[in-house]
Amino acid sequence: LKKPSLTNLLAAQAAEIAGEAEHAEEIYKELILDPTTRFVGVRGIMKKRLSEGDTDTALKLAEKAFSLKPKHEETQDVLISLQTLGSDWRGARKTLSAKLKYGSLPKDIHKRRDAVLALSEAAEIIETDKRIEAQVTAIEANRMSPDLVPAAALVAKEYLTDDKKKNAIKVIKKAWESQPHPDLAAIYSEIYAGENLEDREKGFKLLAKMNPKHVETKIMMAEMYLQAEDFPNARRSLGDTYETMPNVRTITIIAAIEKGEGADDSVIRKWLTKAVSAPRGPQWVCENCSTVHSVWRPTCFNCNALDTLTWMDVPETNAELASGSERAPFVLDVLNSNDTEAAQFDLEVEQSLMELDNGEIEDDSSKS
Numbered sequence: 440l441k442k443p444s445l446t447n448l449l450a451a452q453a454a455e456i457a458g459e460a461e462h463a464e465e466i467y468k469e470l471i472l473d474p475t476t477r478f479v480g481v482r483g484i485m486k487k488r489l490s491e492g493d494t495d496t497a498l499k500l501a502e503k504a505f506s507l508k509p510k511h512e513e514t515q516d517v518l519i520s521l522q523t524l525g526s527d528w529r530g531a532r533k534t535l536s537a538k539l540k541y542g543s544l545p546k547d548i549h550k551r552r553d554a555v556l557a558l559s560e561a562a563e564i565i566e567t568d569k570r571i572e573a574q575v576t577a578i579e580a581n582r583m584s585p586d587l588v589p590a591a592a593l594v595a596k597e598y599l600t601d602d603k604k605k606n607a608i609k610v611i612k613k614a615w616e617s618q619p620h621p622d623l624a625a626i627y628s629e630i631y632a633g634e635n636l637e638d639r640e641k642g643f644k645l646l647a648k649m650n651p652k653h654v655e656t657k658i659m660m661a662e663m664y665l666q667a668e669d670f671p672n673a674r675r676s677l678g679d680t681y682e683t684m685p686n687v688r689t690i691t692i693i694a695a696i697e698k699g700e701g702a703d704d705s706v707i708r709k710w711l712t713k714a715v716s717a718p719r720g721p722q723w724v725c726e727n728c729s730t731v732h733s734v735w736r737p738t739c740f741n742c743n744a745l746d747t748l749t750w751m752d753v754p755e756t757n758a759e760l761a762s763g764s765e766r767a768p769f770v771l772d773v774l775n776s777n778d779t780e781a782a783q784f785d786l787e788v789e790q791s792l793m794e795l796d797n798g799e800i801e802d803d804s805s806k807s
Contacts, residue, residue: 686720
């Protein structure tokens with residue numbers, strides 16, 4: 440054909456199909472020598488290194504391929520994937536900006552993913568004790584995506600550390616409006632930890648108004664009243680969620696309420712038995728491969744997809760097996776005090792969890 444660039448490319452592809460990887464790489468190296476086929480050669484060797492698991496070399500090749508053809512979408516995606524795998528959040532943000540610049544990424548998706556990368560960068564900076572830089576980056580992430588729970592939680596914590604309670608409250612309210620989450624409720628509880636019951640109740644009601652019908656709002660208010668040992672209001676706040684949305688948290692809360700109101704041990708034991716065999720409730724789940732994560736991550740540890748973790752309910756069969764300490768909500772600490780009854784209650788919970796794991800408790804409501 441008198442077109443070496445074309446025939447070499449066909450020969451490399453034929454060698455790959457035939458399983459002759461080394462021969463294919465030799466041809467790709469020849470393609471690199473020709474400026475007109477350099478990108479194809481670099482990309483070919485990059486894909487081979489990826490298949491071999493040599494991510495360090497693949498990253499350098501991806502960077503070279505990107506410099507040759509910054510508009511090439513597949514190369515952009517491979518480079519971002521490798522950068523996030525290596526925790527190069529700043530580099531990934533630059534590549535993401537290139538995707539936006541060259542029109543291969545919608546603005547709203549860019550904004551969200553850039554917020555995820557900025558949050559990851561901030562979390563890493565915090566570990567180096569550069570708090571000011573970390574705060575600026577975290578605030579930027581929260582500004583770009585106020586509904587990104589981990590970003591809101593990090594910013595609120597930083598504000599709280601600096602005793603800027605009003606700023607922390609504002610951040611949590613904004614996030615709660617679109618995505619109520621137990622992490623936000625926990626930080627909000629810290630904000631009002633030193634307040635009297637009246638001010639604490641007033642503050643929590645203001646947050647509840649941001650999303651009054653959400654189950655997390657009902658759980659938050661129930662836990663707040665439990666901490667105050669106001670069991671009637673705790674029951675009213677929880678409503679019938681332990682029946683309509685039964686999971687470990689809602690059922691354990693009703694068990695704590697029953698305990699606080701002086702119910703018989705048999706009644707409490709019934710609820711505890713249901714709690715240990717109930718669904719765990721919402722968790723961080725990868726929308727790409729359905730892998731369940733115990734904590735939020737910028738990328739899925741199974742498929743390495745970026746920004747695919749969503750807070751959602753999952754079938755119990757897909758959930759990670761959890762120990763008793765992971766399954767029991769923090770509400771169990773509510774009744775902790777100096778009296779032996781509270782301590783006994785916690786022991787009963789732990790014993791029930793152990794019995795479930797050992798198969799000693801039968802999942803049969805008629806026998807509970």
